[in-house]
Amino acid sequence: MATNADAANPEACPVVDSLDQIGSQWRLVVLYDLQGDEKRFNELKRSTGASSRTLSRVLDDLQELDLVDRRLEEDAPVATFYSLTAKGESLCPVFDAIESWADEWLGEDPDEAEAMAAVEAVANE
Numbered sequence: 001m002a003t004n005a006d007a008a009n010p011e012a013c014p015v016v017d018s019l020d021q022i023g024s025q026w027r028l029v030v031l032y033d034l035q036g037d038e039k040r041f042n043e044l045k046r047s048t049g050a051s052s053r054t055l056s057r058v059l060d061d062l063q064e065l066d067l068v069d070r071r072l073e074e075d076a077p078v079a080t081f082y083s084l085t086a087k088g089e090s091l092c093p094v095f096d097a098i099e100s101w102a103d104e105w106l107g108e109d110p111d112e113a114e115a116m117a118a119v120e121a122v123a124n125e
Helices: 004-008 014-022 025-033 041-048 052-064 092-105 110-123
Strands: 068-073 079-084
Touching: 014 025, 025 041, 025 052, 041 052, 041 079, 052 068
Parallel strands: none
Antiparallel strands: 068 079
């Protein structure tokens, strides 16, 4: 898949190329949400907070990139299920690494957390 980064720089960094494919906010949210199990469209809509139009577009994009699989169950009522492909599942360790990094580097400042707890305690009295 040719990307804008490829057009500007034919020797684009693999990290930049990867983020070009999966790096949009909604793609990451959907991929993260599908870890571990398949979900119906409305489940994804509720859990991600995406609008129907946005979610539909993102799921189509992710299917095209072979990151998400779509399964249609035609029994009444008709249901559409989405799950990660093997390629999508291979991103799970990346999400784990980002989560660990965020826990270490983006966690609350201990002094700030202590101050907020004190404020909440006073407010609850």
